[in-house]
Amino acid sequence: MSDVKDIPLYLWFVLIVLLLAQGCWIFWDASKRGENKWLWGFFGLLNVPSNLIVYLIVTRVVSKSVSCKFCGKRIRMSYKYCPYCGEKQNIET
Amino acid sequence: MSFKHEKMQKVLLDVCYGEMPMTEEISKHLDYCSECKAYWNELMLLRESMSGFNDNEIEIDSSIINSAFLKSSIEIKRRKNLKDLIIFSVISVLLLGMLGLLIYVGYGRSIIVAQIILMFFVPLSVPFMIRQRIMKEESL
Numbered sequence: 001m002s003d004v005k006d007i008p009l010y011l012w013f014v015l016i017v018l019l020l021a022q023g024c025w026i027f028w029d030a031s032k033r034g035e036n037k038w039l040w041g042f043f044g045l046l047n048v049p050s051n052l053i054v055y056l057i058v059t060r061v062v063s064k065s066v067s068c069k070f071c072g073k074r075i076r077m078s079y080k081y082c083p084y085c086g087e088k089q090n091i092e093t
Numbered sequence: 094m095s096f097k098h099e100k101m102q103k104v105l106l107d108v109c110y111g112e113m114p115m116t117e118e119i120s121k122h123l124d125y126c127s128e129c130k131a132y133w134n135e136l137m138l139l140r141e142s143m144s145g146f147n148d149n150e151i152e153i154d155s156s157i158i159n160s161a162f163l164k165s166s167i168e169i170k171r172r173k174n175l176k177d178l179i180i181f182s183v184i185s186v187l188l189l190g191m192l193g194l195l196i197y198v199g200y201g202r203s204i205i206v207a208q209i210i211l212m213f214f215v216p217l218s219v220p221f222m223i224r225q226r227i228m229k230e231e232s233l
Contacts (some may be wrong), residue, residue, distance in 0.1 A: 012196050016189045020182075027181045031174040041181050045188065054215055054222070062226040074230075079122040 018048045026055050034064055034077055102132050109136045 011072075027041030044051050064077045071085040081088055101122055107113040123130050196204060 007201065012201070016193055020185050020189055023185050024178065024182055028174070028178055031177065037174075037177065038181070041185075045185055047208055047215060048124065050212045050215050054219055057219055058222045058226065062223055064226075065230050089117065 007079050012086070022048050022052050026052065030055075030059070033059060034066075035059060098128055100127070101126070101129050105129065105133050105136060108132075109140060 023041050023044035026044035027037050030037040030040040040055055044055065051093050065074045066089075067073070068075050068082040068087065068089065069083060070087040071082060073082070073084045075082055075084070075089070079089055101119075104119060105115065108119065123133055142191050192204065195201075
C-alpha cells in the first residue's frame with residue numbers, strides 16, 4: 001500500500017473508465033427492468049466489479065413482479081405470457 | 094410553394110372538413126390564385142368520391158389500436174431512458190473527474206482503501222437486499 005504513488009496514471013484512468021462503463025450499463029439495464037435506475041447507477045459507480053456482481057445477483061434472483069393487465073394476478077416482470085390467463089404481456093423495452 | 098399558399102391551403106383543408114367557415118377573404122383568394130383553386134378543386138373531388146363511404150361500416154379492431162398504443166408507449170419509455178442515460182453519463186463523468194482530481198492531488202491511497210473496503214463489505218449486504226426485495230414483493 002505504501003507504493004500507491006508508484007501506480008502509473010494510466011491504471012487510474014482504466015479504473016475510472018471501468019467504473020463509468022459499469023455505472024452506465026447498470027443504469028441502462030435497471031431502466032429496462034423497471035428498477036430504481038438512479039440508485040443502481042450510482043451504486044455501480046462505487047466499486048468494480050463487486051457492485052456489478054451484487055446488482056446481477058439481487059436483480060436476477062428476485063425478479064420484480066407486476067400485475068397482469070388481463071387477470072390482475074402478480075407475475076414476474078420478465079414473463080412474456082401470464083401463467084394464469086395465458087395473455088401476452090409487455091415486450092421489454 | 095410559397096408560405097402564403099401553404100398557409101391558405103391549410104385553411105382550405107379546415108374549410109373542407111367544416112371546421113372553419115368559407116369567408117369572403119378565402120373565396121376572393123380562390124378567385125385569383127390558380128394554385129389554391131386547383132388544391133380546393135382537388136379537395137372537393139376527394140370529398141365527393143369519399144361521400145359514398147359510411148364511417149359506421151368500417152370495423153375497427155381494438156387489438157390493433159391497443160398494440161399501436163403499446164408500441165408507442167414502449168418507444169416513449171425507451172427515448173426517456175436514453176435521455177436519462179445521457180444525463181447520468183454526464184453526471185458520472187463529472188463525479189469520476191473529481192475522483193481523478195483527488196487521485197492527482199495525492200488521495201490515491203485513501204481511494205484504494207475505500208475500494209478495498211467496498212469490495213469486501215458490499216457483497217455482505219446481498220442477503221439483506223434480497224430479503225428486502227422478497228418482503229416488498231410479498232407485501233404487494
